[in-house]
Amino acid sequence: MSNNYHDVLQVSRNSTLAEIRKKYKELAKIHHPDKGGDPDKFKVISEAYTALSEASKKKATAIDKPTHKYHSSDSMTYEHTIFGDDDFYECLDIDVRVILTTRDIHKGDPIEVVYNRYVDCDKCGGTGLDKEGPSDDCLMCDNTGRINGVECKYCHGKGLIYTNPCTKCDGYKLMMREEKFNINNIRRVRASCTDILAGYGHKSRFYDRIGSVNLIIIYEELLDYKILPDDTLSHDVFLDTSDMLSGTTLEYTKLSGDKVSVKVPPNSKNKDVMRLANEGLLKNDKADRGDLLLILNSK
Numbered sequence: 001m002s003n004n005y006h007d008v009l010q011v012s013r014n015s016t017l018a019e020i021r022k023k024y025k026e027l028a029k030i031h032h033p034d035k036g037g038d039p040d041k042f043k044v045i046s047e048a049y050t051a052l053s054e055a056s057k058k059k060a061t062a063i064d065k066p067t068h069k070y071h072s073s074d075s076m077t078y079e080h081t082i083f084g085d086d087d088f089y090e091c092l093d094i095d096v097r098v099i100l101t102t103r104d105i106h107k108g109d110p111i112e113v114v115y116n117r118y119v120d121c122d123k124c125g126g127t128g129l130d131k132e133g134p135s136d137d138c139l140m141c142d143n144t145g146r147i148n149g150v151e152c153k154y155c156h157g158k159g160l161i162y163t164n165p166c167t168k169c170d171g172y173k174l175m176m177r178e179e180k181f182n183i184n185n186i187r188r189v190r191a192s193c194t195d196i197l198a199g200y201g202h203k204s205r206f207y208d209r210i211g212s213v214n215l216i217i218i219y220e221e222l223l224d225y226k227i228l229p230d231d232t233l234s235h236d237v238f239l240d241t242s243d244m245l246s247g248t249t250l251e252y253t254k255l256s257g258d259k260v261s262v263k264v265p266p267n268s269k270n271k272d273v274m275r276l277a278n279e280g281l282l283k284n285d286k287a288d289r290g291d292l293l294l295i296l297n298s299k
Contacts, residue, residue, distance in 0.1 A: 005051050009049060020049065021049075092204055092209060092212075099218045100189055103255050108282045115179055118174040129164070129166055130165060130166050140155070191219050238299040247263070250294075271297070
């Protein structure tokens, strides 16, 4: 495919939509395969016409480089660029950042991710055209609706091509829609990681392509907590030296939010361990958990 759509259609960069459409009709009569033209060359011409006509309708070019950012209440940020550098480069991928803490992993419940992406306009079906508006004769089938006895794929047998842009997407072909997906197996996360979700990104305006979601999981360890082997958790707790010597009852708040009374025996030493069975991380999809180790520290 040529990197210069204006050269392909033999129009200037200041050409109007009418001039672009006129030149495309002239070239289509010469290069369309059903008229004896080269299929590859016609494909390039069609790509150039689609790109330039849509850009003309929107009064925008690739130089605009619009960038959109979305922020949600759960610290997730979504960024995407519709156009990149010159010649209508599309960035269809979306970065989704999710912050997980030790508390989230301990809980283990799936997390719902909400983000926005471009999909085909639900009124025009991604054509960008107003199917209820005026139309023009289809040049590919000479207004007959058929080519060599077969339904014309350009006008879908109607013999007409709609000329006005869709009233909902204004000819952009796409619309922004809120999407959702779940992150499962939260209990297995042990460090920051990434994953690629193919087909969850933006729909292309010009091709039959859909980008991906780059899922970026950022693990933030809670203060004084550590994940140990065998789904065991450790937590540093701090007590007065006098309480460790005389013994005390520690009112401890677990990651679940529940409270439990833990008896600290007399003459406890620094770094002594109190074990709470089945209070660590989930071992499987059932309720089995590792242990929680309370590491005593004098203050």
